[in-house]
Amino acid sequence: MKKIYIAILSLSLAFTSCKDFLEEENLSNTTAEEFYVTAVGFENLVNSNYSQLRDIYGNEPWLFCAGTDMYAEGRNAEPPGLSRYTQLNSSSDGVALLYDECYEAIQIANMTMYYGDITEQTDALTAQLGEVKYLRANAFFLLVQTYGGVSLVTDYIKEPVLEFSRNSEEEAYSFIISELESALSMVNDGAYDGHVTKRAVEHLLAKVYLTRGYESFGSSADFSAAATHADAAIDGEGLTIAFNDLWLPDNDMNTETLFSVQYDDSSVTVNPSSYGNQQAYFFGSYLGGAEVAGDAPYRSYTLCPTQYAIDLFEQSDERWEGTFMTTIYDRYFDYYDEDDHSGLSVFHYYEPKWYANDATYKADYLAAHPEVLETNYHEYGTYNASVNPSNDYETITVKKFDSPDVPFSASSSVRDIVLARLGESYLIAAEAYLKAGDATTGLDRLNVVRERAGVADATLAEFDIDYILDERGRELLGEYHRWFDLKRTGTLVDRASMYHYLIETSNFAGANGEQKILRPIPQTALDLNQNQDFEQNPAYE
Template structure:
């Protein structure tokens, strides 16, 4: 494994394409120092910063979703440390993912900020600097939530450095807010086009303030600041796109998207198994994959929604049909490819919790050959996971035009964008922030905007608390790479994961010295390569 604590110089790797952003390549023999001081070269360098997001989000989703209250493994085992907290240690599979990818992103940002002082001046240079500061803050925000205090590296490193100190969690938040506040005044105020704009900065400021608000060193205004920034990101915009339409393939750049990781066919076609993303691979049982000639997506049988997640939905909630593939037709992708479903033959049907005997009989009468699966028989706890289609599938991320590569469709073959910030999330951040700030009435109003779009009744003041917000986030954001951070932020990880994950007991979280395994361990390779032998591991793993 590459040295993940010594941040190495990135040269030609910076020139890797990033969607439509990167339209020029350095095909000459000029050095980085010569290239990055040109308009073309600096643009390529900034675009490489966006490409770093693909490595953070495009591969395995364990650090975002595993080991939570909503997802569990099906037939294929997830990394046991991250999924069950059993034998979780500094060498466990997957614990280094964000450490590696976020520090690559930070070094790219630092390089871009260094060259900003010596590159050719352009009218948009200040804006590009703001984008880089946002991207650096984003990487540090993922790191500090996952590992706590980490080394703060804010300067361009031209030579490998093998000795680092560990900064405090508080210091890292100070740097995050410094970068975001400096970015806020210089980035574009235009509508989102794939690049960082003011709304994206406001959204990340809201999340960062909300997250710090639960820390012992929180500022007294963090909850209210989070509410104000969330409202600024909302900017009075209504949730008026039907939930299912939000997730129509190729509609990721809709008016409710605040920030996303960009992919497209042209940029991944050279090696679709490595350049696309895996988001569609998770959240459901195996479908047959390439052996059914591309008629169904590959599903890894990992991160399957559990019974608790499925039970969060009530009758009439548009998010049930918008999230899950409740009816699988003979050809899976006909759901997307055929406008009229009335003449299609159903192969699988997953009945919701509210189906009555009459509902069941009515469906069976119209689709007598379909495999009818009662609620409670198609989640990881109740399904016969030895076969295909045994657990319900999340369809939100399906890509009917996946570019299957030589490695098979289990690779990173999706070319759909990964949405990491959207309007409904801003409303829910505002709801949580207002509650924390002592204004439950306004918080409830923000949450009920989300429920109204879903076509369900308003929550009441008596229901509105932190657990209700987490349930609502579960319904609205299922599969969207937020859940572990939501539970860790709110202090609910141990309680809710042990209550709802079939393989997690409270005792699984017990670490060394009576500490709980909530923060992830600093990767062992990073500790081994660091010449500073006083660099401390997180207490639960000492």
């Protein structure tokens, strides 16, 4: 086994509850060796793997979203290395987040697998170990996509190891797939209840195979396997929930959710600013926050939609209203708190692109809403990130992740972070079938998504990778996939430089004639490594 230093901080596992079924019990005056070999203790250890998802996904989402075609900074600055690539190096802000948190997750998973061999035997044990395999594979998948070849560590490390080497990307993908195939035979089938299920494993396997298929060591067989696993994740289920209803604050556990990072009110009440997540915080204008006594949520004004993201939606697409808060009332949260909106006073309105070529739309709207000031009526083209906003409300805000119960802190959302859902399974299948040479079947899968959105079917003539990326943008805006989508499909440089107002193609130029696609290995990891032959990614040497 290749050696690795893992920042083995004291692994006092964060015993904070997820949902009730994942609650952990911390028994005092009991050693780990005594506690984890009991059924209750081992269940707590398994649940700590789920808790670590909060540290991977619940903080600043720069590594998932920044520096892409869909999101750019508005009034407030993003980390320049991750958002513009010009200052990207091994010490850049945010570069180490996934590296550190994913290896922490891997260490917890390895610890769980170690105790799984010696703990009390129960009927739940096989499924529990399968869940941990899935979570460990997910951590490695995030690492290999972000940093390239990484050290594969599968042993529980009890003492710090200060020398380590890199496995190849090909070895990493082989391990991830092997781990997930094993998990598939171990986890429970049935409806998602917060634990990893077979459909969640099928979904992730599909994405891993799809991603490997693009690599130099991949093959067309990977795309075929991705299509098969995506169909297994779909499992014959159609998209029957209205898009807007998918994202209602009390509907995170709808039947289309396959896997998520879970939160609830009780898990964050001690310190909402620390134990919630930041997903709702990043996508759109600052709206006044706590200073307006509950009228509006706090936003960062950083990951604001680009004009490209806004332009994705056509007139009949239900995802336009389902994604963006196009109408802001005097009190923002009246959108959720009031069943009847007809008598509410409109404060701000953001017109869609189909208003742009017909002045009667605006005239009719203002006539119907005389309370809206002309300055608070935002014409198409004036509310994207590139307008360099200086005042509140100047960029359109994403409502999908609103958390009305705890609106005032950057980290206070108690909404679940959805990592895998049925709509994406269909889009993975669409891409996989296209790449496998079966465009007709791929188009059928994509058009299921479009049918739910209320738009016309796409045609074979327009069905290509760019169309799929556009469709993924419409369906998955604000969800944590975009950087990986562009990196996977080899379109990051072209699309980011085309649609992000602060990025030029030259921004990606790195050392040794390499482009800065992979992120650099964090300097902290390099400094702690006594293996002098460990290689940095070539664009940063």
